[in-house]
Amino acid sequence: MTGQPDREAMDREEIVQLQLERLEATLNRAQRSVPFYQRRFAEAGFDAEGLRSLDDLRRLPFTTKRDLRDNHPYGMFAVPLRDVVRVHASSGTTGLATAVGYTRNDLKTWSDLVARILVAGGVGKDDVVQVAFDYGLFTGAFGFHQGAERLGASVIPVSSASARRQLGIMKDYRSTALVCTPSHAMTLADAAIEAGLKPGTLSLRHGLFGAEPWSESMRADLQAKLKLVATDNYGLSEVGGPGLAGECLDRRGLHVAEDHFLVEVVDPETLAPVPDGTVGELIVTTLTREAMPVVRFRTHDLASLTRVPCACGRTMARMSRVKGRTDDLILVKGARVFPSEIEAVLLEVEGTEPHYEIVLERRHGGDEALVRVEAATPGDENLRGAVERRLASELGVAVAVELVAPRTLPRSEGKARRVIDRRRPDAP
Ligand code: DLL
Numbered sequence: 293m294t295g296q297p298d299r300e301a302m303d304r305e306e307i308v309q310l311q312l313e314r315l316e317a318t319l320n321r322a323q324r325s326v327p328f329y330q331r332r333f334a335e336a337g338f339d340a341e342g343l344r345s346l347d348d349l350r351r352l353p354f355t356t357k358r359d360l361r362d363n364h365p366y367g368m369f370a371v372p373l374r375d376v377v378r379v380h381a382s383s384g385t386t387g388l389a390t391a392v393g394y395t396r397n398d399l400k401t402w403s404d405l406v407a408r409i410l411v412a413g414g415v416g417k418d419d420v421v422q423v424a425f426d427y428g429l430f431t432g433a434f435g436f437h438q439g440a441e442r443l444g445a446s447v448i449p450v451s452s453a454s455a456r457r458q459l460g461i462m463k464d465y466r467s468t469a470l471v472c473t474p475s476h477a478m479t480l481a482d483a484a485i486e487a488g489l490k491p492g493t494l495s496l497r498h499g500l501f502g503a504e505p506w507s508e509s510m511r512a513d514l515q516a517k518l519k520l521v522a523t524d525n526y527g528l529s530e531v532g533g534p535g536l537a538g539e540c541l542d543r544r545g546l547h548v549a550e551d552h553f554l555v556e557v558v559d560p561e562t563l564a565p566v567p568d569g570t571v572g573e574l575i576v577t578t579l580t581r582e583a584m585p586v587v588r589f590r591t592h593d594l595a596s597l598t599r600v601p602c603a604c605g606r607t608m609a610r611m612s613r614v615k616g617r618t619d620d621l622i623l624v625k626g627a628r629v630f631p632s633e634i635e636a637v638l639l640e641v642e643g644t645e646p647h648y649e650i651v652l653e654r655r656h657g658g659d660e661a662l663v664r665v666e667a668a669t670p671g672d673e674n675l676r677g678a679v680e681r682r683l684a685s686e687l688g689v690a691v692a693v694e695l696v697a698p699r700t701l702p703r704s705e706g707k708a709r710r711v712i713d714r715r716r717p718d719a720p
Contacts, residue, residue, distance in 0.1 A: 318577070320341070323643040354589070355386050356561070374393060378398075408538070409535060412539065413523035414536050416445060420469065421440040432502075435533040436471045459480060468497045496519060505615070506613075507568075507635045545598060546613070552578070553578060619713075638679070641678065641682055644679060648665040652711060662691070663679075670697045
């Protein structure tokens with residue numbers, strides 16, 4: 293059933309006890325070996341030795357992307373470089389790429405965690421796993437590569453390649469699992485349809501998609517087009533990359549690897565904790581990372597948590613899909629909208645394609661959004677009006693729509709750039 297059943301189905305009390313022990317070790321190591329944390333803890337009047345319960349963590353300040361940047365490249369490392377065997381980097385979507393280090397043990401743990409994600413998504417030893425993430429500083433490709441090897445599956449490390457080449461390899465090697473971003477999977481699905489690949493030509497059964505927000509409608513579309521079961525998985529390089537959380541086949545939330553990460557959800561404005569079930573900003577503390585422990589990292593990702601055990605038998609907390617990033621939140625006349633909500637509507641409207649971008653501008657003190665979406669009939673004013681009305685009724689917000697010809701919006705082999713944010717003064 294699970295990748296590491298003894299871990300993934302622990303009782304809640306056992307999880308809490310393990311987290312407390314590991315948190316204490318992590319905070320001690322951070323305080324002892326990372327001058328940044330030494331200073332931070334001292335300023336907060338906190339001594340790691342005095343940790344009594346998980347709630348004590350709340351006495352510590354958050355760590356931000358800016359902190360990592362200020363200490364780039366190696367200032368956040370808790371071990372000497374001689375013990376670091378790998379360095380990756382965050383993708384720098386917000387312009388600040390920062391280094392992440394791994395010891396040999398960190399790599400081992402990481403492989404175990406990604407193997408769990410693969411198992412939860414239905415992948416086993418007999419599967420042929422095509423990794424279509426770009427191999428490089430980005431954590432996605434190496435993370436899944438090692439996880440799949442750890443599991444004993446056969447890895448096809450295609451990395452980035454044209455859709456034609458990905459599909460050719462997928463067909464020849466009879467790949468049964470595809471690992472990439474959902475937007476890239478959509479590009480491959482469309483290319484397969486365009487090339488007239490008959491159903492049954494591909495052997496795909498599992499799609500493990502992550503690294504960017506996507507919607508249930510996108511899942512339905514991908515499953516229908518690629519004839520696979522698609523699961524969502526989440527992670528961020530600052531805390532190691534993929535492996536933090538992933539869906540099981542029940543697909544009712546992403547199981548968080550709570551034995552290796554402590555997650556909190558806070559109100560993004562007040563930073564006060566919110567109850568389970570309420571959407572807020574995810575805060576992550578690593579519990580086992582040796583090279584680079586991270587304490588209360590502000591992810592800027594919005595999601596909610598539930599600690600109700602899952603029907604699959606796993607007991608670890610589940611997080612909802614990421615609703616969006618706090619920095620992508622669109623505020624139109626007081627209404628709050630996330631790009632993924634716009635996506636969900638677009639995918640349900642007949643006549644538009646699942647390729648879109650949202651251009652944000654600040655006008656008259658509020659945000660204005662222009663949704664540019666591909667349609668086979670871009671001149672169709674009736675369709676444009678229909679999409680605008682549908683968006684307005686479902687989101688409670690008026691957004692302008694522009695229909696553009698198929699294949700005019702850029703395609704990405706990695707993360708799609710859905711939001712073009714021109715609201716900030718320094719925006720391009
Ligand atoms: O994207 C790690 C990863 C690789 C996750 C492969 C899953 C699969 P970064 O490049 O540092 O790391 O980007 C992290 O991407 O803070 C989220 O905003 C977003 N993100 C990642 N996974 C999801 C997801 C990798 N499943 C940032 N849904 C995060 C929504 C996601 N957003």
